[in-house]
Amino acid sequence: MAHKIVRKRKLAHLVHEFVIEAPLIAEHAKPGHFIVVRIHEKGERIPLTIADTYKDDGTFKMIVRAVGKSTYELCMMKEEDELLDVVGPLGKPSEIENYGRVLLIGGGVGIATLHPIAKALYEAGNEIYSILGGRSKEYVIMEEDFKKYGEVLVTTDDGSYGMKGLVTDGMEHLVKEKSLNFDVAWAVGPTVMMKFAAFKGKELGIPKMWVSLNPIMVDGTGMCGACRVTVGGEIKFACVDGPEFDGYQVEWDEIIRRMNQYKEREKIALERFLEKVGDVSWL
Amino acid sequence: MALKIPPKKTPMKEQPPEERRKNFFEVALGYTPEEAIAEAQRCLTCPTKPCVKGCPVHIDIPTFIKHIKQGDFQGAIDTIKLYNNLPAACGRVCPQENQCESQCVVGRIPGSEPVAIGRLERFVADWEAEQGEVKLPEIKEKKGKKVAVVGAGPSGLTAAADLAKLGYDVTVFEAFHKPGGVLVYGIPEFRLPKKIVEREVEYIKKLGVKIVTNAVVGKTIPVDELLNEYDAVFIGVGAGAPKFIGVPGTNLNGVYSASEFLTRVNLMKAYLFPEYDTPVTVGKKVAVIGAGNTAMDAARTALRAGAEKVMIVYRRTEKEMPARLEEYHHAVEEGVEFHWLRQPIEYVGDENGNVIGVKCAVMKLGKPDDSGRRRPVPTGEEDFLEADMVIEAVGQQAQRILLDEFPQLERNKWGYIEADLETGATSVKGVFAGGDIVTGAATVIEAMGAGKKAAKAIDRYLSGEWNPWND
Numbered sequence: 001m002a003h004k005i006v007r008k009r010k011l012a013h014l015v016h017e018f019v020i021e022a023p024l025i026a027e028h029a030k031p032g033h034f035i036v037v038r039i040h041e042k043g044e045r046i047p048l049t050i051a052d053t054y055k056d057d058g059t060f061k062m063i064v065r066a067v068g069k070s071t072y073e074l075c076m077m078k079e080e081d082e083l084l085d086v087v088g089p090l091g092k093p094s095e096i097e098n099y100g101r102v103l104l105i106g107g108g109v110g111i112a113t114l115h116p117i118a119k120a121l122y123e124a125g126n127e128i129y130s131i132l133g134g135r136s137k138e139y140v141i142m143e144e145d146f147k148k149y150g151e152v153l154v155t156t157d158d159g160s161y162g163m164k165g166l167v168t169d170g171m172e173h174l175v176k177e178k179s180l181n182f183d184v185a186w187a188v189g190p191t192v193m194m195k196f197a198a199f200k201g202k203e204l205g206i207p208k209m210w211v212s213l214n215p216i217m218v219d220g221t222g223m224c225g226a227c228r229v230t231v232g233g234e235i236k237f238a239c240v241d242g243p244e245f246d247g248y249q250v251e252w253d254e255i256i257r258r259m260n261q262y263k264e265r266e267k268i269a270l271e272r273f274l275e276k277v278g279d280v281s282w283l
Numbered sequence: 284m285a286l287k288i289p290p291k292k293t294p295m296k297e298q299p300p301e302e303r304r305k306n307f308f309e310v311a312l313g314y315t316p317e318e319a320i321a322e323a324q325r326c327l328t329c330p331t332k333p334c335v336k337g338c339p340v341h342i343d344i345p346t347f348i349k350h351i352k353q354g355d356f357q358g359a360i361d362t363i364k365l366y367n368n369l370p371a372a373c374g375r376v377c378p379q380e381n382q383c384e385s386q387c388v389v390g391r392i393p394g395s396e397p398v399a400i401g402r403l404e405r406f407v408a409d410w411e412a413e414q415g416e417v418k419l420p421e422i423k424e425k426k427g428k429k430v431a432v433v434g435a436g437p438s439g440l441t442a443a444a445d446l447a448k449l450g451y452d453v454t455v456f457e458a459f460h461k462p463g464g465v466l467v468y469g470i471p472e473f474r475l476p477k478k479i480v481e482r483e484v485e486y487i488k489k490l491g492v493k494i495v496t497n498a499v500v501g502k503t504i505p506v507d508e509l510l511n512e513y514d515a516v517f518i519g520v521g522a523g524a525p526k527f528i529g530v531p532g533t534n535l536n537g538v539y540s541a542s543e544f545l546t547r548v549n550l551m552k553a554y555l556f557p558e559y560d561t562p563v564t565v566g567k568k569v570a571v572i573g574a575g576n577t578a579m580d581a582a583r584t585a586l587r588a589g590a591e592k593v594m595i596v597y598r599r600t601e602k603e604m605p606a607r608l609e610e611y612h613h614a615v616e617e618g619v620e621f622h623w624l625r626q627p628i629e630y631v632g633d634e635n636g637n638v639i640g641v642k643c644a645v646m647k648l649g650k651p652d653d654s655g656r657r658r659p660v661p662t663g664e665e666d667f668l669e670a671d672m673v674i675e676a677v678g679q680q681a682q683r684i685l686l687d688e689f690p691q692l693e694r695n696k697w698g699y700i701e702a703d704l705e706t707g708a709t710s711v712k713g714v715f716a717g718g719d720i721v722t723g724a725a726t727v728i729e730a731m732g733a734g735k736k737a738a739k740a741i742d743r744y745l746s747g748e749w750n751p752w753n754d
Contacts, residue, residue: 024503033502038460044551044560045460070560085460087497218551218561221458221499222683223468224543225525230534235527240683254534257636261536265562272557 002082006059012138014066014283015109016075017051022086023058025050031116032094032212032244035062036220038085039074046070047217047239050089051112051142052119063112063141066283069269075283090220091243094210096120100183103174103206104130104146105167105197107189111141113212114188122149129153129180131170133189137161167193168200175204185209187247191256198247211247213238215255216262229255288389292399293322300616304586307472307554310613311375316356319406323351326398329388334400337386339732340441342366344383344400351403357418360407364420367404368444368490369437369483369731371412372466374405375475377728378607412482419489423450428745431456431513433500433685436464437727438519438718440487441734442741446517447490449742454513456498458684461550464521465727468550469542469577471584474610477549501688515713515741518700519734522719523682527675528572532630537566537638541573541581541676554588566672568592570641572627574604578676579611582619585674593619594668598626598646603656624648625666626659630673641668679724692716699723703751707737708744712752715741 007019025035029050036045052061066075077083094117102121106114111132122128128150134140137160146152154162155170163170167189174180185206187197194211201209215227215238222240229238232249236242274280296312297303303310314322326348334344342363350358363370379401384390390397411417430446432439435457443453461467463480488494498504500520509516525540527533544563547553551561565588571581574597582593595614597604600623604611615621625643633639643666646659681698693701693710700709700716707715717733719725743749 024498028503028505042552042559085497087458087460087499087503089502090499218543218546219459219468223523223525224546225527225540226543228527228534235529235533237524240687254636258534258536262562262564265556265564269557269560269562 002084003086005077005079005081005083006057008077008079010283011063011141014075015063015139015141016066017061017063019054019059019061020083020086021059025086025088026053026055026058026060029053029060029089029116030093031096031120032091033089034091034220034243035086035088036090036217037074037083039070039077040084043073043084044070045085045218045220046074047214047220049113049212051115053116061112063109065109068266069273072270072273072280072283076277076280087220091239092241094120094186094244096124098125100126101181102126102128103171103182103185104128105133105171105185105187105189106130107133107167107193108135108139109141110189110193110212111146114186115142115145117186117188118146118149129174129182131155131167131174133167133170133193134161166196168196171197171200171204175206182206186211188212191252191259194247195252195256198250198252202248209247210244211250212243213245213250213255214243215259229258288325288327288392288395290392290395292396292402293318293325295399295402300618303473304583304617307587309476310473313409314402314406316354316410319351319356319403320354322399322403323348325389326352327388333386333388334383334398337383339382339728340366340735342383342404347407348398348400348403351407356407356410359403360411361418361420363404363407367731368441368487369466370404371408371479372437372475372483373728373731374401374403374408375479376470377401378726380608382728412479417486417489420448422448422490425452426450426745428452428514429454429512430515430517430741430745431509432517432519433509434458434464434518434520434718434720435462435484435494435496436519436521436718436730437466438730438734438737439464439517440484441731442517442519442717442738443492444487444490445735445738446741447487447492449738451742451745453491454493454495456500456504457494457496458499459550460496462494462496468546469580471545471549471580473583473587474580499684501685506685506689510711510713514745515715517707517734517737517741518685518709518714518716518720519718519730520682520685520720522679522699522724524680525675526678526680528627528677530627530629532632532638535630535632535638536636537564537671538630538673539675541571541577541674542679544581544674545577545584548584548588563588564672565589566670568594568670569672569674570594570596570668570670571674571676572596572641573676573678574599574606574621575676575678576606576610579606579614579619581674581676582614583617585672586617586619590672594622594670595619596622596625596627596641596643596668598624598659599656600624600648622668624659625668626661628665631667638671638673640670641673642666643668679719682720697723704733705736706740706751707733708740708751713744
């Protein structure tokens with residue numbers, strides 16, 4: 001069954017928000033789950049995350065940043081176009097409970113992944129502080145959504161909005177200058193950001209930090225082991241054991257290295273695609 | 284009566300090794316009608332039909348071969364399809380040498396090979412497809428009862444087809460975007476062309492089976508929903524999860540499970556990158572760990588995908604190797620190297636974390652173990668094999684997604700589903716299971732046999748004849 005793009009809008013250069021028709025995913029997705037999308041018959045299986053679900057309409061929201069051939073191609077699709085395959089929800093859901101005071105750290109499109117988690121933690125009675133980071137103002141997404149659940153601190157690399165600096169500077173600010181103690185934290189964003197957020201969290205004495213890993217996957221259902229990561233000295237499959245893991249136990253350098261395995265091929269595919277489609281500066 | 288049976292099987296044409304090792308086209312080219320008739324004439328049509336006992340789905344082999352002798356190919360395929368819903372696949376991938384052909388009386392004549400039953404099955408299945416119109420068998424009156432099948436691999440498709448023929452409304456839920464299970468993601472194109480799998484799946488759909496892809500039971504469709512909405516459930520999700528030996532270096536770049544490598548190439552068609560989006564990086568020197576059929580598939584696939592040197596690394600010897608002899612011979616002909624009595628103890632990486640070789644313990648054979656094969660024991664010596672890609676093909680374990688979401692279902696000590704081998708009945712009322720998720724990794728035809736038995740049992744259960752849950 002094909003899945004229609006019901007709505008689509010551009011949030012920033014190369015960052016697009018989609019609302020996709022998928023009643024079963026809308027009904028069953030929980031915070032922390034992910035999905036796998038295949039655009040067309042020759043497409044690869046792309047693991048993506050869920051930004052929100054709308055049970056009544058049978059749709060869900062996802063936010064995608066164009067980085068490689070497949071995500072460029074996806075971002076170039078229009079409303080009413082159809083995705084050939086959407087499968088999910090996959091992975092283990094987030095461990096939602098009333099922890100007390102929670103720190104949420106989101107970077108780039110990882111902010112979207114964090115959104116359902118924020119909502120659920122809020123509904124479970126937690127006091128929520130969010131740090132949303134981006135390269136510049138335009139890349140800080142969903143700020144209004146997060147404000148519904150608690151205080152939001154924005155950081156931008158270039159200082160064009162909020163605090164100038166990285167999310168780790170924001171963490172330092174909340175813990176040291178505002179003297180806030182957190183019972184647990186979540187960090188979702190680029191892998192390098194999560195790595196440094198985990199280092200900082202440990203340093204600041206935050207007892208636990210969940211991270212949502214996004215290694216290379218093929219099937220997303222535990223069948224191939226492409227997504228294996230080392231956590232606490234053990235091999236885990238991010239697709240079925242995760243994608244959320246204890247950030248203090250993840251072997252970060254290994255996952256970053258493994259994510260680069262196909263860099264050359266990815267480059268060839270993207271270059272070839274961009275040559276074919278021409279100017280994409282509008283995207 | 285003087286019998287003059289040619290001692291050797293009628294040969295089947297194959298692509299020459301030096302050519303085929305560079306392409307993904309099918310290796311074995313099949314019989315012509317004349318060759319099939321000649322081979323069929325080697326059959327003695329034994330009234331005791333020993334070959335049938337060797338077949339997990341009990342095809343009436345002498346009868347189908349008799350039809351071929353008479354040139355009645357339609358009669359032959361009609362006979363097969365009474366028992367087997369996937370004949371073109373089975374004719375290609377069944378280990379006939381351990382099954383039907385191992386029981387063949389002709390094969391017992393000194394110096395004589397058994398009748399080539401598999402080749403004949405393949406011939407008539409392909410013959411029917413070439414005629415254009417595939418004949419549908421009788422489908423019984425609708426019973427008004429619904430059966431859910433989880434997994435569109437060999438066991439699930441077989442159970443689904445048999446139940447549809449009996450008049451049940453059958454829906455198959457498949458996690459992948461394509462039905463076929465191991466026939467599409469595992470077995471390579473050159474051994475089982477995907478067009479043939481599609482053709483067999485089309486036939487099963489024509490029987491009235493509904494196949495829903497991208498449906499991960501336990502996630503997309505909760506287990507409770509399935510139990511509430513269907514009168515019976517058959518689980519055939521396969522063994523599915525790759526096992527790693529777990530030696531240091533397992534997570535180096537360039538170390539793959541055979542499942543990942545084969546899925547990339549077979550299901551995702553990475554050998555056609557960049558026309559297809561999924562990439563695969565094949566090394567110059569590839570070490571495949573293990574010597575089963577999956578290892579042979581991975582090794583031969585690596586050759587075709589451009590590897591210069593492919594080595595099979597196995598801790599025992601040629602004699603204990605679990606691969607089919609035919610696959611082994613094909614691999615040898617194509618230039619795969621075999622390193623016997625080598626147990627990997629570490630994958631060695633460079634400073635960037637890319638694998639550069641396999642450190643092995645040199646083994647020797649000791650006393651027989653539980654499997655009856657002589658156990659490999661370390662000699663104390665070590666060996667180093669240079670390799671920039673390692674593919675582990677050392678077995679599989681239970682698929683986790685469904686089982687994690689279905690805790691009521693009893694498992695055995697290996698983590699597979701505890702099910703009666705004769706009926707597939709599990710600990711949960713109305714739930715049946717079969718194939719690799721019950722037995723651990725086995726063959727396509729054994730999984731099909733389990734699907735068949737379960738379909739019969741489900742029919743008896745749903746018609747009120749039999750209820751092992753006694754309530």
